[in-house]
Structure formats: structure tokens, C-alpha cells
Amino acid sequence: MSFGIQLRGRRPDLAIFDGEKVRAVAEQAAENGEFSLTLDGQTVRGHRWSDAERVWVRVHGRTFAFDRRAMRTTSKADGREEVRADMPGTVVALHTSVGARVASGEPLLTLESMKLQVEVVAERAGVVAAIHVAANDTFERGASLVVIQIGNTEEGEKNEKVSP
Amino acid sequence: MVRKVVVANRGEIACRVLATLRRLGIPSVALYHFVDRAAPHVALADETVELTGAVPTAAYLDAAQVLAVCKDKGATAIHPGYGFLSENAAFAAAAKAAGVRFIGPSAEVMRLMGDKIRSRELAIAAGVPVSPSVTNEADAAALGFPLLVKASAGGGGKGMRIVREQSELAPALALARSEAERYFGDGRVYVERFLERPRHIEVQVLGDGKGNVVQLGARECSIQRRYQKIVEETPPARIDPAILARIIDAAMTLATKAKYENAGTVEFILAADGSFYFLEMNTRLQVEHPVTEMVAGLDLVEAQLHIAEKGELPFSQSEIRANGHSIEVRICAEEPERDFRPATGRIGLLRLPSGPGIRVESGIREGQAVTAAFDSLLMKLVTHGASRAIAAARMRTALHDLVILGVATNVDYLSRVIASEPFAAGQLHTKFVEEHEMILSPAPGIDPAARIAAALGDDEFRRSAFDVPEPYASMGAFRN
Numbered sequence: 001m002s003f004g005i006q007l008r009g010r011r012p013d014l015a016i017f018d019g020e021k022v023r024a025v026a027e028q029a030a031e032n033g034e035f036s037l038t039l040d041g042q043t044v045r046g047h048r049w050s051d052a053e054r055v056w057v058r059v060h061g062r063t064f065a066f067d068r069r070a071m072r073t074t075s076k077a078d079g080r081e082e083v084r085a086d087m088p089g090t091v092v093a094l095h096t097s098v099g100a101r102v103a104s105g106e107p108l109l110t111l112e113s114m115k116l117q118v119e120v121v122a123e124r125a126g127v128v129a130a131i132h133v134a135a136n137d138t139f140e141r142g143a144s145l146v147v148i149q150i151g152n153t154e155e156g157e158k159n160e161k162v163s164p
Numbered sequence: 165m166v167r168k169v170v171v172a173n174r175g176e177i178a179c180r181v182l183a184t185l186r187r188l189g190i191p192s193v194a195l196y197h198f199v200d201r202a203a204p205h206v207a208l209a210d211e212t213v214e215l216t217g218a219v220p221t222a223a224y225l226d227a228a229q230v231l232a233v234c235k236d237k238g239a240t241a242i243h244p245g246y247g248f249l250s251e252n253a254a255f256a257a258a259a260k261a262a263g264v265r266f267i268g269p270s271a272e273v274m275r276l277m278g279d280k281i282r283s284r285e286l287a288i289a290a291g292v293p294v295s296p297s298v299t300n301e302a303d304a305a306a307l308g309f310p311l312l313v314k315a316s317a318g319g320g321g322k323g324m325r326i327v328r329e330q331s332e333l334a335p336a337l338a339l340a341r342s343e344a345e346r347y348f349g350d351g352r353v354y355v356e357r358f359l360e361r362p363r364h365i366e367v368q369v370l371g372d373g374k375g376n377v378v379q380l381g382a383r384e385c386s387i388q389r390r391y392q393k394i395v396e397e398t399p400p401a402r403i404d405p406a407i408l409a410r411i412i413d414a415a416m417t418l419a420t421k422a423k424y425e426n427a428g429t430v431e432f433i434l435a436a437d438g439s440f441y442f443l444e445m446n447t448r449l450q451v452e453h454p455v456t457e458m459v460a461g462l463d464l465v466e467a468q469l470h471i472a473e474k475g476e477l478p479f480s481q482s483e484i485r486a487n488g489h490s491i492e493v494r495i496c497a498e499e500p501e502r503d504f505r506p507a508t509g510r511i512g513l514l515r516l517p518s519g520p521g522i523r524v525e526s527g528i529r530e531g532q533a534v535t536a537a538f539d540s541l542l543m544k545l546v547t548h549g550a551s552r553a554i555a556a557a558r559m560r561t562a563l564h565d566l567v568i569l570g571v572a573t574n575v576d577y578l579s580r581v582i583a584s585e586p587f588a589a590g591q592l593h594t595k596f597v598e599e600h601e602m603i604l605s606p607a608p609g610i611d612p613a614a615r616i617a618a619a620l621g622d623d624e625f626r627r628s629a630f631d632v633p634e635p636y637a638s639m640g641a642f643r644n
Contacts, residue, residue: 005615007625007629016619027620033567037616047515049512049513049570050512050622055622056513057621059611060614061563063568063573063575063576064611064618066618068622
């Protein structure tokens with residue numbers, strides 16, 4: 001199960017896209033394992049614990065464990081977003097190609113790590129600037145997989161000349 | 165005279181026994197293996213002694229070391245808890261020979277009632293119904309399939325096999341014999357009819373070893389996974405009072421006939437048609453003893469100490485009153501969604517529930533590693549109320565408020581069991597977990613609040629949210 005969490009704004013509250021919709025989030029407190037948030041005006045209290053591998057959250061009487069080593073994307077200051085592997089794995093399938101325009105949420109590639117398949121989606125709309133892997137390739141932790149030029153520019157191919 | 169007690173166990177039951185010793189002002193000695201040096205039971209005792217062993221469990225099973233500690237520390241009694249040395253007749257005999265009181269039945273009673281074949285023979289002689297059973301392959305088929313193969317010295321599902329047709333019988337017997345040999349050092353097995361959807365009903369008794377016995381009511385322990393109980397209650401959920409009375413009578417007859425000594429439990433299976441059969445007797449304090457304490461308003465460990473010391477019962481049958489209903493759940497480090505596979509990890513965060521009618525029997529502390537070295541039981545939650553519905557509502561609250569983060573547990577699974585329709589309706593049987601697999605599965609999807617809280621618990625995301633000027637950050641495929 002995968003989902004994308006995006007920070008879309010910071011003032012006055014954090015605007016966080018939770019995979020389904022953007023929510024206004026304010027952190028009231030976070031200490032001693034307890035946290036208190038306001039989520040679209042509603043107060044949510046719970047408990048949280050992080051270890052090297054997972055973030056554990058108990059909220060509304062249920063406990064969730066999130067794998068910290070799962071895939072993560074980061075944005076670069078130059079407006080390019082790099083999809084990077086946080087754990088070794090294999091590329092199962094590519095769903096896009098260099099130069100393709102992708103919408104937010106559109107699948108980029110399917111990976112398999114630790115026997116689990118994960119579909120990696122574009123966090124924001126843009127143009128695929130580079131693809132560094134092919135189907136059936138294996139990759140190491142930290143490897144750059146896909147680079148997306150954020151926004152509606154068609155400059156992706158020109159800006160990024162990296163062959164797979 | 166019980167002057168000092170060695171508690172030969174660990175985890176929640178060692179804590180439980182030590183709590184009573186403290187309350188009564190009886191000096192105590194805790195034993196521990198190196199891996200348990202910071203475990204809660206060590207902190208509750210007046211004195212502590214480290215045991216050595218090739219593996220941690222070997223230390224707690226080492227009779228010679230335990231008796232040496234008794235001698236060194238001048239202890240006059242041993243409380244074995246459950247598991248480990250608790251049903252080891254040779255150990256009880258060795259303790260007696262060393263002049264130390266074993267808080268439990270004598271070796272003779274343990275040999276008689278702890279052996280499934282001998283206790284069965286006694287039950288037949290006493291007129292207590294037993295499930296038709298045989299010990300050889302030729303007669304087994306005549307009982308009619310399905311059959312259940314069990315280890316004579318067994319318990320906890322070890323050496324147990326269900327056989328549905330003739331061709332499976334010989335291989336099942338061979339496997340059960342080798343498993344029984346490996347676990348219990350006793351390869352004897354027997355075969356009985358396998359009842360579909362039976363209930364597990366058991367009776368708590370106390371005996372003085374001279375033929376005087378009292379009963380403290382019946383518990384229902386029908387909700388099981390991997391042949392091990394996970395939810396227990398007293399009185400049984402929904403039962404014909406006439407049948408319950410007959411079951412309790414049968415338990416009393418058997419315990420009296422055996423001249424049973426100290427605390428014990430007579431287990432029965434109850435078929436859908438109301439027929440019931442003696443299953444086995446557990447010659448020790450049970451994991452689920454607290455539910456009986458809650459409705460009877462007494463301390464079974466104290467009663468055990470009284471019997472061990474004075475050789476007489478602490479109260480008569482007419483002094484025992486049952487009040488309300490009590491439920492216990494066993495909190496285990498395991499993954500219910502992966503066939504209840506035991507889980508390991510570290511208890512990062514621990515918050516215990518409290519409130520009226522809520523009792524916690526815990527053997528863990530924050531920071532403690534949960535390894536595969538021991539049983540997966542972490543703690544028990546016990547609730548009490550005037551009615552079953554109140555006890556169940558309190559259990560829902562207790563499970564909701566219990567926070568154990570850092571290792572996978574069955575807390576949320578148990579919440580779903582207690583909240584389920586069939587549980588509320590008291591429609592219990594030993595296939596409850598399998599039969600209701602669908603309704604006991606977690607709701608699909610991830611709570612958005614959990615996703616957001618998790619992201620805010622990640623250092624990188626926090627930096628993006630609160631430190632970095634660039635207001636763009638995203639976390640990719642966070643997986644659950």
C-alpha cells in the first residue's frame with residue numbers, strides 16, 4: 001500500500017495533500033510520544049514512536065506502522081523533482097517515457113522491494129526529464145530513478161541529458 | 165511456614181505473584197536470565213539472582229539452579245507460576261526432598277492429573293464423561309472421522325493433529341509421536357473424536373490434598389488461535405445453567421477423587437448438543453486466573469500460599485460469592501494479519517489503560533526488547549462489570565487506551581473481536597477466529613490522520629515543513 005504525502009503550503013497552517021485531498025494541518029503539541037494536531041479544524045490526539053525502520057502511529061484506537069525506507073521523492077531547488085530509491089529493489093515496469101507530460105498522481109514506474117510491489121506516482125505535474133532505469137533493472141539504495149521537471153515547461157529533454 | 169518465596173518465572177506471571185508477596189509482606193526472590201536483567205519482575209522482588217543457561221529459557225527450566233538459589237537464600241517455598249517448572253513432577257519432588265515447599269500440587273497428584281491418559285482413566289472411574297478415545301491406529305478408525313491426535317504429556321497444541329480421513333492417520337500419528345518426544349520427552353499419543361465448533365469451558369478448583377475441594381466457578385476460553393486462548397471470561401458467555409451445574413459437579417467429583425491439592429483447573433469441551441467431555445487438568449495457576457479473582461473478589465495466589473503453608477483451604481464453598489462478569493484478553497507480540505506470526509522489536513512507547521473495572525497484568529516496560537527467546541505474551545487486560553455487556557464495554561475502552569508502539573501486537577485485533585456481533589451475542593466456539601476471519605480483518609485504508617502524523621514524525625518532512633525556505637516537500641510511497 002503506498003500513498004503520497006505532499007506539503008503544499010506552510011502559512012498560516014500547513015497545507016498537506018494526504019493522497020486524497022489537501023488538509024489544513026497545525027501541530028499543537030508533540031512531546032513524550034504524544035501528539036496533538038488540528039486537521040481541518042478537528043483536534044486529533046494520538047501517540048507516535050519512530051525507530052530506525054518504522055514510524056508507529058496510534059490514533060483513533062488503531063495502530064499503523066509506516067516503513068521509513070519506502071520510496072521517497074524530494075524536490076530540488078531548480079524545480080526538478082528526483083525520485084530516489086530508499087531501499088534496493090527491482091524495476092517491474094515503466095509507465096512513462098522521457099518527454100512525457102505527467103499529471104500529479106500519474107504512475108511513473110512499479111518497483112519491487114522486500115517482496116512488495118510499489119507503484120511510484122508523480123507527486124506533482126511536470127515533464128519527465130530523465131529515466132535512469134529500465135524494466136528488470138536492479139537498483140541500490142539511493143539510486144536516482146526518474147527526474148521530473150516540475151510545471152508545464154517542455155524543456156525537460158533539453159535540460160537533462162542523462163541516458164538510462 | 166512460608167518465610168521467603170523464590171518466584172521461578174518471568175514476565176507478567178512473575179510480576180503477578182510478586183505483587184501478592186509484597187502485599188502480604190512476604191520476602192521474595194526473583195530469578196532472571198541475563199537478557200531479562202532489566203525486566204519488570206526483577207525490580208519487584210526483595211532479592212534477585214541471575215540464572216545461567218545456554219539459551220534464556222534453559223535458565224528458567226534449570227531445576228538444580230533454582231533449588232540451589234533456595235538453599236543459598238534461605239527460601240522456604242517456590243512459586244512456579246505457569247509454564248517452565250510449574251507442571252514438572254520431578255521438580256516438585258526434588259523441592260520437597262530439599263525441604264522447600266512447592267506452591268502447587270504434590271508430585272504424586274501432578275503425576276496423576278497432569279498425565280492425560282492417567283487422568284482420563286480416573287475420570288472414567290469417577291463417572292465423568294470423557295470423549296471416546298484410543299491409543300492405537302487400528303481402533304482409531306473405528307471412532308469415526310474426523311479425529312484428533314494428541315500428545316499424552318502435551319499442552320498448548322503441541323503434538324496435536326486433526327485427521328479427516330484414513331490415509332492421513334498413520335502419517336499424523338508418526339508426526340505427533342515425534343513432536344511429543346521432542347517437546348515433552350514422552351512420545352505417547354492418543355486419538356479421540358474431533359468435535360466441530362466445540363466450546364472450551366473450565367472449572368477453577370482449590371483442594372487441600374485430603375479430599376476437600378472448593379470450586380470458584382467456570383471460565384469460558386473458546387476464542388483461540390493456534391490452539392491457544394486469547395480471550396477468556398467468567399461466567400461462560402451463554403450457557404444452560406443446568407449444563408453448567410453438571411460441568412462444575414464433574415470437576416468437583418474429579419478433583420475430590422484425585423485428592424487434589426492447591427489450585428487447579430479442570431478443562432472440558434462442550435459440544436453444540438450440550439454433551440461435554442473432560443479434556444485435561446492443569447495442575448497450576450492458569451494464565452486466565454484473574455477473571456475468577458475479579459468475580460470472586462479474592463486473590464488466588466494468596467489462597468495458594470495459604471494451602472501450601474497450612475495444608476487447609478482458606479475458605480469454605482459457602483463463603484465464595486460470584487459477583488458480575490469478567491473478561492481477559494491476552495496481549496501478544498504478533499501479527500494477526502500474517503497468521504498470528506510472533507513479532508519482535510522494542511517497546512518504544514507504552515501507555516497503560518486505567519479506570520473503573522480495568523486491571524492490567526503487565527510484564528513489560530518501555531525500552532524492553534521483545535525477542536523470539538520467550539513466549540509472545542506481553543501482558544493481559546482484565547475487566548470487570550456488573551454484566552457481560554459492561555465488562556465488554558470496559559474492555560473496549562481499555563484496548564482503545566492501551567498504547568504499545570515499536571512492536572506489532574494483537575491489540576487492534578482484540579478490539580475487533582470484542583466489538584464483533586458474534587462476541588456480543590455470546591456465540592463462541594473454538595473456531596471463532598477462523599470462522600469470522602472476514603469480519604475480524606482490519607478496515608481497509610489508512611487513517612488520513614495517521615498518514616499526516618507519520619509524515620510529521622519524519623525528520624526530513626519536518627525540516628521541509630518547518631525549516632527549509634522552499635515550501636515544497638513530499639513524501640513518496642510511505643507504506644503500511
